[in-house]
Amino acid sequence: MKTTMRSIFTSLLIFLYFISFGQGLLNSHHDFTGASWSGGEACRPCHTPHNANMEVNDSPLWNHEVTSATFQVYTSNTLDATPGQPNGFSKLCLSCHDGTVAIENHGGFTGGTWYVTWGNITPDLRDDHPISFEYSSALAATDGGLYDPATTPSGLGGTIAEDLLQSGYLQCTSCHDPHISRNTQGCSGCHNVATGQTISLSLRISNAGSALCLTCHNK
Numbered sequence: 001m002k003t004t005m006r007s008i009f010t011s012l013l014i015f016l017y018f019i020s021f022g023q024g025l026l027n028s029h030h031d032f033t034g035a036s037w038s039g040g041e042a043c044r045p046c047h048t049p050h051n052a053n054m055e056v057n058d059s060p061l062w063n064h065e066v067t068s069a070t071f072q073v074y075t076s077n078t079l080d081a082t083p084g085q086p087n088g089f090s091k092l093c094l095s096c097h098d099g100t101v102a103i104e105n106h107g108g109f110t111g112g113t114w115y116v117t118w119g120n121i122t123p124d125l126r127d128d129h130p131i132s133f134e135y136s137s138a139l140a141a142t143d144g145g146l147y148d149p150a151t152t153p154s155g156l157g158g159t160i161a162e163d164l165l166q167s168g169y170l171q172c173t174s175c176h177d178p179h180i181s182r183n184t185q186g187c188s189g190c191h192n193v194a195t196g197q198t199i200s201l202s203l204r205i206s207n208a209g210s211a212l213c214l215t216c217h218n219k
């Protein structure tokens, strides 16, 4: 009975996915349907309708093992923000992308052996764009080179704060959508076989001409 309910809910999730996101996730690097451990389900490695992992605040019905690594955070003598240990959505991403938790470890399973390779950000975040800090109007005023997130349009319909921040915080998801909703062409959406060029369509805003960076940075 529990299994039947679970598959009905999962089918519903997949159906809702197709009408809301389009065919974004499939054929991306977050599509694990071809792996036997996923049971052919696109959402299950990351989400579950019941008994979700509540370790990280506001996580969306999380089903993946959460990282317990201690991170070295970005620092510089010009930085005004104070990035803390990764929290929120960033902590969910780093639960595969810090390279310490196996990709298959979900739904209580912890015996996985497959880890991210070229997507390994590692627990040393000193060489990555700062994350997990509050990007407020006050920070923008202090910095002088940032747009006010509460009033500046993101280009996606709302303000920077509404479209790109998680409860006021800058996270991995400020720049990336793990569901790759902007890609409708499968592998070739990002990999051009003829030229060998790879682009990241998982970005919420295309970075052609540094457009993504210039959404927040007034440079």
Ligand code: HEC
Pocket: 013, 014, 016, 017, 025, 030, 031, 042, 043, 044, 045, 046, 047, 060, 089, 092, 093, 173, 177, 178, 179
């Ligand atoms: C590789 C992990 C991963 C996979 C696979 C995945 N998600 Fe997510 N999902 C996330 C993360 C991380 C968030 C929180 C960040 C965000 O909202 O983009 C999220 C957020 C969501 C949300 C809430 C916020 C929003 O964007 O509306 C929904 C609904 C959702 N996912 C549905 C799905 C469905 C349906 C599938 C399967 C077709 C799926 N996801 C597959 C990682 C994943």
Ligand code: HEC
Pocket: 028, 029, 030, 045, 046, 064, 089, 092, 093, 094, 095, 096, 097, 103, 115, 116, 117, 118, 119, 120, 172, 173, 176, 177, 178, 180, 199, 200, 201, 202, 203
């Ligand atoms: C269940 C594990 C898992 C989770 C959770 C996860 N990823 Fe990934 N991601 C992968 C794997 C596997 C790859 C392929 C790279 C590799 O194998 O080294 C990948 C590739 C990527 C890529 C490169 C391809 C592209 O789409 O441009 C980006 C960017 C990325 N992930 C961002 C994120 C972000 C941001 C989050 C959180 C919102 C996230 N990932 C959550 C497993 C995961």
Ligand code: HEC
Pocket: 090, 093, 094, 097, 118, 119, 120, 121, 129, 130, 131, 171, 172, 173, 174, 175, 176, 199, 200, 203, 207, 212
């Ligand atoms: C400020 C924007 C921004 C933030 C925040 C951000 N990324 Fe990225 N990320 C990018 C851009 C832009 C690229 C594409 C780089 C390129 O193609 O040269 C990228 C590329 C990647 C890739 C592809 C492999 C690689 O190293 O190029 C992965 C994986 C990835 N990001 C994961 C993450 C994770 C996990 C987080 C949070 C810890 C994160 N990103 C936070 C902008 C961002």
Ligand code: HEC
Pocket: 027, 028, 029, 118, 180, 183, 186, 187, 188, 189, 190, 191, 198, 199, 200, 201, 202
């Ligand atoms: C959303 C964009 C996106 C999609 C869709 C995508 N990729 Fe990728 N892929 C990337 C990025 C970004 C990298 C990292 C390139 C780098 O760091 O040089 C990558 C790297 C790779 C690599 C490793 C290349 C290397 O030099 O080690 C392989 C193999 C690969 N992708 C295959 C695929 C296949 C097969 C598909 C379809 C099932 C696919 N990709 C779909 C963005 C994407």
Ligand code: HEC
Pocket: 075, 076, 077, 078, 079, 080, 081, 082, 129, 130, 135, 139, 143, 146, 160, 164, 170, 174, 175, 207, 212, 213, 214, 215, 216, 217
């Ligand atoms: C969603 C908004 C947003 C986006 C998009 C964004 N940034 Fe940032 N970035 C910030 C904020 C906020 C800070 C913190 C600035 C501070 O506190 O001094 C920051 C910090 C930085 C820093 C460190 C500054 C220092 O003083 O050490 C650099 C460099 C940077 N960003 C470059 C980029 C680049 C390059 C891109 C595009 C790939 C980008 N950013 C995209 C908001 C953003």
